Amino acid sequence: MATESQQLYYKKLQSILKELPWYVKEYIDHKQRKLSTASLLNYCLDYKIFFNWIVSEQLFSGPIKDIPLSLLETLKAQQVEGFLYSLKYELNNKDITINRKLSALKSLFNYLQNIAENSDLEPYIHRNVMAKIEFNELNLNLETIANKMEGKILLGDEYENFRKFVAQDYGELVKDNKKLWNFYQVNRERDTAIISFILGSGLRLSEVVNLNIDDIDYVKNSARVIRKGNKEQYVYFSKIAMDDLEEYLKIRESRYEVEKQNKALFVAAAVGPKGKSRRLTPRSIEKLVEKYAKAFGKPSLSVHKLRHSFATRYHTEINDVPKLRRQLGHSSIQTTMIYTHIRNQDLKIAVDQMDIPEPEPEGKTDE
Structure with missing residues (x-):
């Protein structure tokens, strides 16, 4: 469908x-x-x-x-x-x-x-x-591409700090602006879940937008996504992302007045007296990432850069290019190899915070 x-x-x-x-x-x-x-x-x-x-x-x-x-x-x-x-x-x-x-x-x-x-x-x-x-x-060779990317992604402590900024610190920053503060309070759990989900899975923007509630496996911490070429695949995401997602799901239906037939995972509030809650658009997610990135002091961040941030951490902690290729849904392993060229001593700090379940054997997942 x-x-x-x-x-x-x-x-x-x-x-x-x-x-x-x-x-x-x-x-x-x-x-x-x-x-x-x-x-x-x-x-x-x-x-x-x-x-x-x-x-x-x-x-x-x-x-x-x-x-x-x-x-x-x-x-x-x-x-x-x-x-x-x-x-x-x-x-x-x-x-x-x-x-x-x-x-x-x-x-x-x-x-x-x-x-x-x-x-x-x-x-x-x-x-x-x-x-x-x-x-x-x-x-541009892979190392040149990696070096250009390095200054535009989250490295080391920035990874968890950005998630924490969306979940808590942004509110402190805008507390004197009633309009911004109220809007943040309404969408805090949702926005945190979206940022955390991308950082904990490396999904593409279109894949996040198209997620439905029924696509989430709450036992295995995995999501059913439709990748490029209309290929169905189950992708793992981190325990932290699952925790943030569950916090959002507690308020999703009541706060956004979601009708039962609306299965979209990430939704926007209804507009107008007769409006209905609706699936968040790609541009809406891009704008919310841009908003938090600018306030965080790293305006170069985008949805795609969050995906790069995930991939860099995954490679550092797991060091398995074929598994990373599958997680990201790359058709060519050459694309995945970019992340093996990103060199930054701060990456080691991320290892203890990395929380991605070890993927099951390939034969047990749904390609």
Whole structure:
């Protein structure tokens, strides 16, 4: 059953598909079983930028949805390089962002040339210009990435101090501001549970947003999550996170006036006299993390940096890259290897506070 955020992404996806050529919709339909709706939406946003560029360069006159396959087949490599040039110097995209957009285009063109076929069993296009275009070289190695990350995550005592700040100290900071103090008192348990849950599991923002009450195993301290590619997996979280979650659950139903049919784990209060409590949105969680991070004195913190903070501690305490890869849901072990390059003497302080149950043998978990 689709969650509220998945339904929202689906509606946005269907809306933007109406603006794009028919063969893009066919490609998206082909990829729906393999990619999340959020990923497909990002693909379509990238395609819209590309097709709008085609019109702006006067390579086609008319709505972008009418751009024919024949035009794609006759694009020159120099023209595509011009598009990538505009991404960098006109839209200020970084090389890694340009690579992502190019990857989306390569995937579409590959489908049109090697997978899709017309009624005569011929491919949609015979010439694939994207196959000639190379990705930007990214000079950052794992150690460089790790060093850049190191100053933006929680290390040593900061890990527990930030959780404690959300649970208690922020209230002292804003006690003279009645509006901020009241808002904090209403959401203190919920916000603490969210921060603690990310710090104690390393879940992605979308995975936290989509959690339902029934997804939590209160005996094994694990949560059922839908990872990238719509893959179901059970992920462990810390005992501290469970304690904070249970404190929140004691007040969730009464304080937020949650209706029984609302199974969302993390909810927002109803808005207006006839409003209903609702699942917290990704942006709402991002904003609450930003609020506490700024007040804590570490404004660089984000949901993703909290995930990095968890991964760094996990690697330090357990030192098992394959297990960490599974916990984080990485498709490539190279991504997980970043955390083996973060070097900071304060990390040893975190060991005694680390409280993550040893995962069961792989065969006993639900992949």
